Amino acid sequence: MLTIYSNAHRLHHATELKDGVLKPCFEMPSRADTILARVQAVGLGEVIAPREFGSASYARVHSERYVRFLEQAWHEWQALGRQHDALPLIWPVRDLRSDIEPQHIDGKLGFYAMDAGVAITAGTWQAVKSSADLALTGMAALLQGTPSAFALCRPPGHHAAAEYMGGYCYLNNAAIAAQHALDNGAKRVAVLDVDYHHGNGTQSIFYDRADVLFSSLHGDPRDSYPYFLGHRDETGAGAGLGFNHNYPLPHGTGWDGYAAALQHACDAIAAYAPDVVVISLGVDTFKDDPISHFQLESADFLKIGQTIAGIGRPTLFVMEGGYMVDDIGVNAVNVLRGFEGQR
Ligand code: OKP
Ligand code: ZN
Incomplete structure (x- = not known):
């Protein structure tokens, strides 16, 4: 499988409040380094650098003033x-009031x-831009006929x-790539989010549209971040009614419960007959993840990839979460190898 990767991710290494003090984020540079090392160790395939797309491609799913804010926030x-x-x-x-954009950076944030x-x-904006460009470059490869690609986003x-923005996320790489497919001839795109956390941003972006089917398997928002979206009764609005599928799952979910929901989601995606599939690939469903509550084993990630392959469409994998850095390379690449039919 083709991998798209850039060292620019290392420009973003931030802090978050943990146990009452600012500490390095769980979302740290070693995550991408470990995944790249595993991609190379198993000989997954060619690794290429991203092309630069620029803000107009990001502004297809984000507002222009938001993209400008991200670009200028550090300078302000x-x-x-x-x-x-x-x-x-x-x-x-x-x-x-949320109808007036504050002028002071503290308000804007x-x-x-x-x-x-x-x-x-x-370095955040440079890394964020590059991360979106990885997903766009991967989608461009799919549109040229490459059957599958892995955007190693961070x-x-x-x-x-x-x-x-929220939850370590600034630009929605998967949504930007999905929109890029639609802007270049695709009629229907499915986004399947297997990160432990509900993909609230992706759902929100496509909620009233029928040209993107969004499906997400995640920790039930009643007891998992992001808490305020991701319930089963969120099924879409207007023209998008019926094109949003949430599978909230309880703490402690292991392979059996996960597999049933995943198969259901993949069957619905296959019935939708998308031109391309985008996978929001989080591996924080792993049993030892420090911030999540599912119980998947490393071998289960192979089976996730196999099940996704059953959809039978061109597929772009976009890296999302996963915080057990020791195992993140094996787990993420297991999904890709499972998809390709390797064990
Ligand atoms: C991002 B992604 C840990 C709090 C973590 C934010 C979680 C963001 C997850 N004490 N809060 O979906 O993997
Ligand atoms: Zn997550």
């Missing part, structure tokens, strides 16, 4: 003499964020919606 922060990570700390919840898990640093993207 730094202009105030601040050198530490920029973090949102106030949000326009419920009856606060909250206006464009759903949580405080999205620090912006000096930072991840599936929590980012049209106008907000």
Whole structure:
């Protein structure tokens, strides 16, 4: 399988609040390095660099002012003499006004964020741009006839919606790639999200559309991040009614419960007959993941790949989460090898 990778991810290494103090994010550079090492160790296939696409491609699913905010946030922060990570700390919840964009960077950060898990640093925009370009380059390869590709994205993207970042995500790489397919001749795209956390950003972006089927298997939002989206009764709106499928699963879910939901999701995707499939590939469903609550074993990731292969369509894998760094390479690449029919 073709892999698309860039060292630019290393420019983003941020902090988050853990146990009451700022510490390095679970979403750290060694994640991508470990996955790349495994891709090379098993000889998965060619590894290529991304092409540069630019903001217009990102603004097909994000608002222009949001993309501009991401691009400029660090400069505005730094202009105030601040050198530490920029973090949102106030949000326009419920009856606060969200129709006026604040001018001060402290207000803007909250206006464009759903949580405080999205620090912006000096290198964040460059890494974020490159991550989206990896997904776009992978989709471009599919559109040229490559049967499958792996965009080794970092930072991840599936929590980012049209106008907000959250949960380590800034640009929604999977959504940007899906839209790129539609903009280049595809009629229908399916996005299947197997990250432990609900892909709230992807759901939100495509919620009222029938040209993208979004399916997500995840920890039930009643007791898992992102808490405020991902319930079973969210089935789409307007023209998109029936094209959003959520499979919330309880803490402790192992292969049997997972496999049943995955097969159901893949059967519905096959019936939709998409021109291309985008997989939001998170491996934080692993039993030893430090922030998640499923019980999948490394060998189960091979079976995830096999089940996805059953859909039988051109497939782009876009890397999302997975925080047990020791095993993340084996687990992520197992999905890809399972898809290719290797054990
Ligand atoms: C991003 B992705 C840990 C809190 C973690 C954010 C989780 C973001 C997950 N103490 N909160 O979906 O893997
Ligand atoms: Zn996750």
